[in-house]
Each structure stands twice: as structure tokens, then as C-alpha cells.
Amino acid sequence: MRFIDEFRDPALAEKLFTEIAQTAKRIGAVRERPVTIMEVCGGHTHTIFRYALESRMPDNVQFAHGPGCPVCVLPRGRVDDAITIARRPEVIFTTFGDAMRVPGAEGSLIQARAAGADVRMVYSPLDALALAVANPDREVVFFALGFETTTPSTALTVLRAARSGVRNFSLLCHHITIIPTLRALLEQPDFPIDGFIGPGHVSMVIGTKPFHFIPEEFGLPLVVAGFEPLDVLQSLLMVLRQIEMGRACVENQYSRVVPPDGNKAAMAAVAQVYETRPQCEWRGLGTIAESGVRLAEPWAAFDAERRFEPAARHTPDPEGCRCNEVLVGRIRPWDCAAFGTTCRPDAPLGALMVSSEGACAAYYQYQGMKGAA
Amino acid sequence: MRFIDEFRDPALAEKLFTEIAQTAKRIGAVRERPVTIMEVCGGHTHTIFRYALESRMPDNVQFAHGPGCPVCVLPRGRVDDAITIARRPEVIFTTFGDAMRVPGAEGSLIQARAAGADVRMVYSPLDALALAVANPDREVVFFALGFETTTPSTALTVLRAARSGVRNFSLLCHHITIIPTLRALLEQPDFPIDGFIGPGHVSMVIGTKPFHFIPEEFGLPLVVAGFEPLDVLQSLLMVLRQIEMGRACVENQYSRVVPPDGNKAAMAAVAQVYETRPQCEWRGLGTIAESGVRLAEPWAAFDAERRFEPAARHTPDPEGCRCNEVLVGRIRPWDCAAFGTTCRPDAPLGALMVSSEGACAAYYQYQGMKGAA
Amino acid sequence: MSGEEPISGIGPGGRITLAHGGGGTAMRDLIERVFVATFHPEGTPPLEDQARFDLAAFAAHGDRLAFTTDGFVVEPLEFPGGDIGKLAVCGTVNDLAVGGARPVALSAGFIIEEGLELERLRRIVTSMAMEAARAQVPIVTGDTKVVPRGACDGLFITTTGIGVIRPDYQISIAGARPGDVILINGSLGDHGAAILCARGDLALDVTIKSDCAPLHDLAAALLQAVPQVRAMRDATRGGLAGVLTELAEASRVAIGVDEAALPVRSEVAGVCEILGLDPLYLANEGKLVAVVAPEHAEAALEAMRAHPLGVDAAIIGKVAAEGRPGTVTLINRFGGRRAVTMPSGEQLPRIC
Amino acid sequence: MSGEEPISGIGPGGRITLAHGGGGTAMRDLIERVFVATFHPEGTPPLEDQARFDLAAFAAHGDRLAFTTDGFVVEPLEFPGGDIGKLAVCGTVNDLAVGGARPVALSAGFIIEEGLELERLRRIVTSMAMEAARAQVPIVTGDTKVVPRGACDGLFITTTGIGVIRPDYQISIAGARPGDVILINGSLGDHGAAILCARGDLALDVTIKSDCAPLHDLAAALLQAVPQVRAMRDATRGGLAGVLTELAEASRVAIGVDEAALPVRSEVAGVCEILGLDPLYLANEGKLVAVVAPEHAEAALEAMRAHPLGVDAAIIGKVAAEGRPGTVTLINRFGGRRAVTMPSGEQLPRIC
């Protein structure tokens, strides 16, 4: 496949492994502490594990798996809200597949479906809208999850619904924004990260400029990266080279997809449909100011929260769950006692075990219980 | 079972067979033509076949199986109306079980159910009303079939629905009345019947007086009969004895259940809820004036015809169907070429093949193809 | 159950999900901890795609292998006198037994609706295991599918049985001969009436127990006494009428039945009266019809009556010496004769 | 069809009704004129409750009887490359074949939703008959149930197979030994991807053909060449990952797989990319995994490649000489190693 296969070439990867090893060696010569690079995006986490890149890293380079997996940071109370709405007999609750396994206090959407709720998986919010048109006597609710990459798609879907006069369609919106969250992480004392692999598809929408505060205010390098293994390796090498040279700036490895200014049409749609939430809850991270959006007043009719008024519960993370520490890179999955015992992909306790973009699931799925042994 | 087993006693039956044989012999001595007695009611037809009473009749006594089976006289267009309504997605169409097999032009309600219509069998119109209460977002329609016996039950159900404020319940009413129909039969030239076994359960509601015109105007005896084999045999004997003595009057064999004046509460409910239809169509008999009822104006809200406005089609009987001749006793089922070939209980062409109260089905089921052989 | 680790994929509601049919950990957990643990409490064999038997061991018991299958789809899944699991074991054991086969092994295929309560499944599986133990036939292989909610009615089970037939048993639906005597081991229509009432939509309040029972032992006792049994069949869907019409047709004989000899329980008769149904056509799940030569009739009746499942056994009719082949005639208490025809369509109540 | 008398109980819409499962004339008409007529065009045997086989004839072909069952519940019922009928025959033939058994007979239990189009049923039954003929295995007994609309998803079929195993074949999921070589007969995930696309809810427009095929002949060819095959299994639900993790666990060995050697069709890879799925976990219906001693690897590969269903056969990995028993490791093109774990739950697209 074009634009994919070229970026999976083993020979080029081998060169990158070599170069990374040599760069790491040079860094190691002048610095005792290993270098920890956070890949912000769950897509990168997935690539790292899927291609077992970690297994070929030098000893003094390690990844920390960031908060950029929307289902991993979905708070339990929000799942409970979703289930409350999905249970209404008139509702067809639509969602991306990976959100169906996230456990709330009363189980997951999969389990709610098993108990009778009409929950359906869709590939696109447009498919949810099509369901609404096809079922005029039902209420179709779409679980609008995702970061800046996904937010335009639901904004555009709402605009389309409004244009077509569809009235039985609404969003349960839990779109979140990565920029305030990175700032919140960086402001933590002793944040143990030396550089970032930046989220390529977020940047495709918002451009690279919003990341400039990271080198400018926190002195750390960030390389916006694509999602193929060569993209990740090249980006890592670029970060390491900045570290080696003591530089810190934003670089764009993914220039084939990411324009520096992002996508104007997408940002305009988001600005038109959404407004910033004063506070937004993240699983594992707590509440972060201005880190999410909600439907703006003119689109209130499409807001499932306003329409169905779920309890908007706050459900604390389950006992024994250490997702919060894994999420910020303070512990590794196997340091959590639940890992592989009471928390497994088929019965996740914490959200990081749900998607293969979650650090714990990725470790479990792609490394078995190795780390734990 | 009390009031049942006593009336199935073989020893008493034997006495009746003997007495019937002797009476028939005496009649035969003075009259050449065999005696033909019409049992008006399908319930009697059923008893006659179920207990194989016909096989023990003297040679000069034969039964003619009258029009008193509501599903047998249900016109095809009415079934088509029912299916049209049942197909509506919001409708739960409820009916007595035996009406589900009656073929209209586009198949039966069973076949409509197979094709997706929500058709449900109930034991009582009250059960249909309960379904309406349990499914407030659906429209529950009850197929109100039956003679004077059944009409009070649907009238009382409508009154109950009105009292409870149930709005999603209505009747597709095809209640018919036996009295005008008997008169229409009797007015036919050369009507080949010598006496009647009268419908016991109709009489339980309307009493015995409405039958007095039969002896008075047409000079034929009628004995209102119960439904157990001894009831039928005793009534037959009573008819034969009237014939033997040249008398013609209305007698009541079923006095344990039938009061001479019928049931006042039942008749009052019918009078309150229904009004006479100027014309009513019968399968096989054509249109008979004032032989059916419909919901009176104050109950229009409960009338499925007014609510859903089905085409009210007139669908002629299918080709090759001779139900009309069987119904009035002019031919026997096996005289119809369709009998047992293109018309069988599992694939009825005519309505008389649908219910085991229909003459053709009764012959087929209880005598096999004997008559045809 | 308490203290035990929950089965993978079972959430707070205690329900089966699609994951339990997905071929992964949840499915394996369900299979091992519910099916295998119940059917083979002695220990888990490696999960092969197939069960295997020594053919030599079979040969010791007979010269023919019998092979039969049935699907079970009853609603409600649990009812007075049984459940779908008991039914699934008995039904196939009976189809083996009425052919004269000694049941050797069963397979069980489960199709489960997403949302079925795990505890309910456990009860049903336990009931299957109990019934299989009673019939001394192991459930040796199986399959589990889970379909989305609304794609199946709770649970369907298809069982297949293999059995071995002794060389001297020659039983066939085509085996009845003029003069033969027809027996049944007890009352008619209990299962059909039980299900009709248990379903609840007719709002009839009565507890009729299904007659669901494994007939292998009764059949064996009968064959012990009368190895020459000519025909035997369990009277399930279609009732006694279904079996007799098939028998008359396949054997090209005329059959006469004595209505007065037919055993019917009073509550079943009551349900039939209310709904205008005929017990001749109601389903049974623990009744077999046997056809024997007249000289063996008494021995057959005695052997059946000596068995707990045959205490109400009766001679109900005979194969006529002459008469139109393929016909069944019922002679009633009044000496009237009527044809018994093959059932047609659903048994619908005749009410109005 | 024209001129023929319609099947009893089939109305103007051409659909199956509950009567076709009622045990009466409509059911018999359906069974005789659709099932029996298609499976046994040569003539109708009397409808016994069971099929019977001479045990002596079996003994000529082997020393063990294999017995296996599977339920089939696919949606849509017909899809590129097959239908539920073909699947139901192939699936059970394959479960027999991968145990080294020569298929002898199949049973088929049908659970039909009221309203299924008769013509559709005919097509599916014809497809079963064709596939059974291809696999040279007769469908000898069966069962038909019809459930109310909404109580099943069109049609479910449960097939059970019996087969006979030659004395020299000793195949077991627990049979893999260190050093053994692992082979597969072709590309991964075709069936899973075909169904995902055929279903239409993801609105992906591509025609991927299911690999659904009977593997008895391929397995026989392989066993002819290498009678010592240690383990063999068809990779159905759970995909290759499911088979390999079960194999590693049952045989108590560590398995290594070479990602570069895994055959995957480009459209299947495309669907996986779009939905974030892994072809290792997608279902197959015409793929078997075989484990042989290293000295037999080339002969096995050659035998598979010589068969039409094995042209893309490949050696995909081996059983490690050491390593943690029960683990499966995938070595990718970059030399990276990752664990392959047993699938868990449904395969849900990873999108947002």
C-alpha cells in the first residue's frame, strides 16, 4: 500500500536502529540517567508494540506511553452516562468499536448491550447520522470521543444534520484536547520526560504551532510523527539528536500529512460547533481546565447531555487501579498489582487495559506477562 | 370434568343412537326423501366429526353443516384488510388463533407474520387490551370476529378500554349475526333442510325467542343444543320427533346454560357499543342485509377501520372454490374438485378448509379422503 | 461460587456477551469452567476438535452404529418438569433408544443469545449433565456460538448421538404388520400442554409437568422382554397422531386406535377443552410408541409397566388385518370411527 | 420449479412459516422436497429417527471413530465465496480432517426463522449438497425447527460428523514437540474480512471472498506424504493466533512465528489497516495449521503446495527448542519480538 509500505521497510528500519543505538551511546557517554521519551499518542504506542520497536531499543532509551488514547482516558462516570442513555428504549446508541469495552461502574457498553441496550458500532459519525435518517422513530446518539483529530468529524456531522433537518440525532460529547493536558503534565513537579514524539494526526488538524510552548516554556524537544514504524523510529532519532545537541524545538517528521498550519476547514467547523468546557475529567489524570469541548448553545438540540440529562456522575477509579501513574510514566504496567491478574484485556479493571493503544493492554498483548515475570 | 363428562356417557349415547334409529325408521316408513338436519353452529359440526356421530346415523338421516363458523364465512377481502393493518410497523395485530390461517388474496395472517408483521394470538380480547396497556408506544388492534356469542366480549372490552383511558387499542370488527343469515338461507328457493340444531352459545346471549320465526314463518323445527355429543344426539332426536309428529317449534335442549331471555348485561353492552351494518359480506353467501355490526359513532376512536382506513376490499372467492354450495348444504365437500387436492388444511383454498369447524376441514381431518374415494 | 474468580468477560449483570463466542479467552474460560467442568468433572481433556472412540469396543456391543441429531428451541428455556438442557439430552437419547441403539456418546452445540444470564446457562448445563449421567451417556464434544441480542431466543441446543445396535434388533418405522399390537408407555400431551401453559401468553394458571424423560432404559427393558419389537418411535412434535400416521404410511398398513384406551391426564384434558385442542396432536417428550406382534403384546405391556416410566403403559390399538394402507382410524367410546390425519401447521387454539 | 405443486404451507410471499416446524404435513413436505430431495436425489429412504451404519465397514478404514460438531451462525447467510450451508459442511468436514479422520457421514440440524425465503433455503441446501458431494460425505440424518420471527437470525445450521481414523495417524493438539515446524496452507483472514465487509455496516465496498473450503482432501494428501503429522487444526474463530496459542499451551511448548512468512492478501491487509485489526486474529474457514517434525517439513510443504487448496502454503514458524511453554512469539521484519496472546473478546475496530 502506497505511503504505508515504504515506511515499513526493514532495511531502512535497520539503519534507524543503528543510528538510534549510536546516538544513544553518545548520549549515554555524557549522561547517566536513561533518556525517557513520551509518545503522546496511543497510535504511536500501538505502533511501538505492534512492531516490537521497544525490544530493539538501546538500554538507555525508554518510552513512556502518554495520555493520547481517548478510550484510555475516558472517565468511568462518562461510561455510566453513556450506558444510562443507551438503556433508554427509544435510543440507538452508536459508538466507535474500541469504546465498547471500557468499564464504567456498572460494566461496559458491551455488557449493557448484552443486557438489552441497543448499542451499535459504527466506523464514522456519518454512519450514525445515516442510522438516524433510516430510523426516524428512534433517537440515535453518537458517543463523540477523541482528540482534535476526531472533533472536526463530529462537528461536520452536526452541521450536516442541521442542514438536512435531522432531529433525532445527537452527540454524547466527550471530545478532549491534548494541548492543555500536555501543559498540565509538564507542570507536574519532577515530570520524568526528556522529549516527546508528537501526535501526527492531531497536528494534521491543528498544525505544529500549538506545540511550541513545550520547547519554549519547558525546554523539551517534540517531533511530530507519522504512525508507521519508520516514522516513529525517525522521530525518535530526531528527538535523540536534539537531546544530544542540547537543542529543544518542534520538528515535523510527518510533513507529508501535517501542514504547519493544520486544516482550516476542520478548525472552522470545530470553532463553529463547539465551545471549551471550563473543566474536563480524565481517567487517571483528574480534572484539567479547558481540556475538552462541548456543543455550543446554537447546537443544543444535538446535545445528548441536554436532551437526556444523564446524571453526569463522577465515579472514582476502581480500587487497585494505578492507571494514573502508568499514564504519566511514573510506573510501568507490571508495577500495578492488578496487571494480568484482576486486570486483563478480556476483563479490564483500568482503561489502559482496554484498547491496544493503552499501555497496559499493549504490554499484555504484545509482551505477554514478560515484564511481570 | 363436571357438566362435560356426564354428557359424553357412551351408555346414554347408545340409547340415543337406538332411539334415533327407531325414530328415523318410523319417519322413513312414511316419507321417501331422507331427512336433512342443519347444525347451524360450527361447534356442533366439530362435535359431530370429533365424535364420529355421522358414522352412526341411520341411512335416511343426514347432517348439513351450516354457516356458523366465523372463520369459515370470513370474506377474503376482510383478511386482506387485516393484513394491511397488521403490516403497519406500529401495529400489534391480535387475533384468535383460528383466524390466522384463513387465506386472503395475499395469503393468511400466518404468512403475513412470517413476512414481518407483528401478529399475535390471544385467548381473549381482554388479553389484547392488556397488551395495549403494556405497549403504550404501539397500536394494538384486535380482530373482532364471531357471532352473537363473542360480540359482547369485545363490546365489554371497548367499554373497559374507554373507562381506563387506553388510547392505543382498537377493533377491526367483523362481528356477524346469525339470525338474518338464517332467514336469508331459508328464503332461498328449494332450501333443502328439514330442521335445525340451533346454536347453544348464541342463544345463551340472545335467548331462544329470536328463532321463533323459523317454525312460525317457515314451518321448520329448531332445537337449541349444547355441544357435548349427548347434547347433539338428544337435540337431533328432538328435531326428528317433531318431524315425526309433524310439529315445528323451538325447543331448548341446553336449558342448563341457555335462559329463554338470554343475557341482559351482554345484550346491553352490545347495544351500547355497536350498531347494525346495513350490509355485511359473508364468504360463500354473498352480501346479507343487516347481518353484521360495527362500532357506533361514540366509539369511533376504537374502530380500526376508521383509524387505519384499510381499502375495505371486496376480493372475490378464489376460482374453483365451491364453499358457497357446501355452506348451504347443496353439495358435500367431496363434490368440490379442490377437496383434498388444491384445498387441504395445510394449504386451504376455501375457508371451510381452515377450521376444524368448517365442513371441508372436518371431513378431511376426521374422515380422510373417504368420501372422495 | 463465592470466592471463585469470575468467568472472563462476565460483567456486573452476570450475562454472556459476544466475547464468549469469539474464539478467545472469554470463550475458553466459559467452555472450560462451565461446559467441560460440568460434563467432565473428573478432569479436563485437551480440547481437541473431535472426540475419538475405539471401534473395537463398539463391536462388542452390536453390529450397527446409529447416528441421530435434533435441535431444541423451546420457549421458555425452563419449564415445569424440565428445561432445554434436559430436553436436548433426552430427545437425542430417545431417538437412539427407539431405534434399538444403546446410546454411546452425545455431542452438544450451543447457540447462545448475547445477554443470557450465566447462572441460567449453568443451571441448564448442570441439568444436561445430570440427565446424561442418568442415561449413562457422556457428552464428549461440543461447540459454543454466541449471537447478538435478538438473533436467537436465549439458547438453542443441538445434540447429536451415536449408539450401537445389537444384531438381533430390527426396528423400523416400516416394520409394522397386520395384526400387530400398538402400545404407548403413558399419558398423552403432557409436554405440549406444559409448554403452552408455561409460556404464559394464554394466561392459563396451572402447573403441568412436561413428561420429558430419557427412554433408553425403558426401551432396553422392553427389548429385553421382546427383542422382536417391529417398530418403535418417540411421539414428539405432531404427537401420537404424527407417529401413527407416519407408521401407517411407512409400513403401508391401516391402524386402528381405541380412544378409550388413550391415557390423558385431567389437567391436560382441561387445557385442551379450554383451547379446543386435541391431545392426540400435542407433543410429548417421554413417550414411545411400540409395535409388537400380537403374541408379544402381553410381554411387552408387562415389561413397560414394570418400568417407572411405563406404569401407565397401555395397549392403544392394533394394525388392522385389512383396510386402506396409510390410514389411521380412531374408534371412539360411541363406536364411531374417524380418521386420524397427519397434523397440519401449528396447533392453533380454536376459540371463537 | 414451474408446474410443480407448491410446498405445503408456503404462501404467496414464498416464505417458511411456523407450520414447517410443526411436525405435520407442511414440515414433511419441506423435509422431503427440499432436504431429502437435495441430499438424496436418488430416492427417499423411510424417514427413520436415526441413520445406521455397518460397523464392519468402518473397521476396514481405521481403528477409531471421530465425532465432532459445530454450529454455524453467520450473518449474512450468503456471502462472497460461500454461504452458511457450505460453511456448515466444510466446518465439520475440516474438524474431522484435521484429526486425521476420513469423513464418513454428516448430520445437519436446521433452525429456521419464520419468514425465511424458501428459495434462499433451497440455494443454501443445494450448496450444502454440492459441498458434501465434493467432500464425498453423505448427509444422512437431520432435523428441522422453525422458530418465530425474531427468535433466530434467518437460519442456523449445526452439523455433526463422524469419521474413521487410520491406526497409524496420531494427531493431537498436545502433540507438538520442540524443533517441530509449523505450516499453513495459505493466506490469513479471508473469511473474517469477507464477512466483515459483506455485512455492510462498516460501509466498506470491496469483494473479499471467504476461503471456505473442505480440507479433507488436502489433509489426506498431507497425511499420505507425512503420516507422522504431530498436530493439525483448522484456524477458524480466533484466527491463527487462536490456534497457535492453544497449540503452545496444550503441547507445553514455546512457538515462534515469522511475520514475514505469513501470507495475507492485499485487500485483507487493506481492511485491517482501515479498521485497525490484525489478520492474525481474523477467522479462516479453509486454512489448516500443521505441525511436523523438522525432517518432514519439506515433504509436508511439497504435499500441501501440490494441492489446489495449498498453493500458497508456507512454513510460518517453528516450535522453539527452549522458551517458556505456552507462549507464542512473533518475530517481525525488524527483528522485533512480540508475544502473540490468545484473542480476547470480539475483534473490535480500533478507530478513534
Next chain:
Amino acid sequence: MCLGIPGRISAILDEANSLVEVDVAGVKRSVDAVCVAEVDVPLSDLIGTWVLIHVGFAMSRIDEAEALETLRILAEIGELDGELAAMRDSQEARNSHEAMEIQG
């Protein structure tokens, strides 16, 4: 038409809506008793009464005296007739399975 069945009223379920329970050979069902109730008489007076039930409604009280009278008349039929005993014998013979032969 008009399948009717005798049952005994065994309990009052809902006085206001005139719903009673009837017992038919041990099978119980709720039926509407408005057609057999009397004005100003409590429904509970009906307990033990036999009624004729049709499609969920009690349509008539069964008059036990009339039933006995009908049976009495039945019993008297042909009593004067000497042929009775002979007929009975022939009936019994016909009922036993020894004699069961079917004509085609």
C-alpha cells in the same frame, strides 16, 4: 363457533373490574364476570358458582337443576325399550380392540 367451557368461580381477583378466577379441571384463568354478576350483590357471592366461559368472559351461570333434569330425561329415553341390553353388548364388543378392523 363459540367454544364455551364450564368452569367454577374459585376466587375474586378484582371486585371493581369484576374479574374473577375460574377453575376448569384444575386450570385457572382470570375471566370477566360482569355478565353473570348481579347488581348490588358482592362478587364474592359468586364463589363456587359454575359458569360457561367464552373468550375470557363468564357468559352464563350453569343451572345445575336444569342439567340434572336433562340427564334425567336422557336416562329415561328408551328405558321402556327391551332392546337396550342387546345394544349395549354390541357397543362393548365394538369398543374392544379385538374387534378393530377398518374398512378402506
Next chain:
Amino acid sequence: MCLGIPGRISAILDEANSLVEVDVAGVKRSVDAVCVAEVDVPLSDLIGTWVLIHVGFAMSRIDEAEALETLRILAEIGELDGELAAMRDSQEARNSHEAMEIQG
């Protein structure tokens, strides 16, 4: 997060609603192209264009020149370095199944 996949726009499905068909390795799907369309330029100009697709929306055009440039940089990495050949050999050895042993 944010699974994205490159695809080629292969047809225009609905100009008014900016729906186009994309082709990903032979798999086709309708996607919304409003984010990659230009004002006053007919959608048909997009045919043949490679785009990055996310949840049913084309979110960015793929810049082929930039892609080639990235690959060029990748190709140059370590070219100066003599160790490359040696590394390649070791990689190939690791990939062949002969060498596949797993550490527990």
C-alpha cells in the same frame, strides 16, 4: 488514538454533500471530503489525489513531494556509516526461522 489511513480519491459520489469514494488497497468507502476541498474548485479535480482518512473524513491531502523527501532523508541516514552492511546481515539472520529461539 486517531487511526488514519492513506487512500486515493477514486470517484465523486455527491458533489453537493462533498462525498467522494476513496480506495484503500482495493477497499472502497464513501468519505466526506469537505476538509480537503478547495473553494470554487470542482470536487472532480480531487480524483487521483491521495488523502489521509480518519473516521470517514478525508482530513488532509498527502503531499507526495514531502513523502519522497522524508524517504530520501531516511535513505541517507547512516549511509556514511560503514557498519551498515554488517547490521543488515545480522538482521537477515534474525528473520529466518532457522534462528528462531525464544528466551522465556
